[in-house]
């Protein structure tokens with residue numbers, strides 16, 4: 001518990017320092033603590049430290065935690081992981097945002113389930129910025145066409161882009177990933193599909209968030225540096 005509070009303070013300090021180093025206002029980057037695999041008690045510890053939005057990558061686990069913590073006012077759940085269409089129903093029920101939209105079939109299924117729930121959902125389009133075959137997401141060149149194809153799904157509110165950079169110790173390679181996403185954002189803004197906004201850039205994790213902030217991230221998704229190593 002105390003460890004989580006101390007880690008949170010340290011991460012916030014590093015985010016502010018990275019903002020200042022990049023000539024950006026501290027507070028212009030949102031912290032999304034990633035609570036996947038961690039128990040509800042850890043979420044409560046971070047909540048006590050001022051966090052209200054939490055990232056989860058599995059629909060069932062996220063829904064279970066949302067239910068367990070239903071009495072805590074103001075908690076929001078953000079789904080950050082690849083989603084199979086058959087789990088769209090769960091996400092439509094409890095998530096405030098979905099950051100890994102990468103297929104029209106999934107968009108259609110999410111929209112159908114959201115319409116049934118009478119809800120809307122903020123979504124980020126996931127970009128495969130590293131070119132790794134193992135990573136989900138649209139190729140940077142496919143993002144504008146994909147965004148245009150999302151217009152029929154009016155329960156989905158497009159808000160920006162999400163990416164996972166190459167897991168590399170070479171900052172040049174990692175930076176190139178972030179730059180590809182910023183470039184895709186610029187092309188989206190030129191295309192300006194009606195009803196969509198592209199301000200949110202969710203990029204940067206425990207190992208690379210300072211670099212992501214230097215490249216324009218508006219939200220960093222941080223698990224290990226707050227909650228410790230996952231087993």
Ligand SMILES: *Cc1c(COP(=O)(O)O)cnc(C)c1O
Pocket residue numbers: 034036057080081164205206207221222223224225
């Ligand atoms: C687990 C996860 C994170 C957090 O990773 P850490 O390295 O633990 O900070 C961020 N984004 C996604 C999509 C994840 O699955």
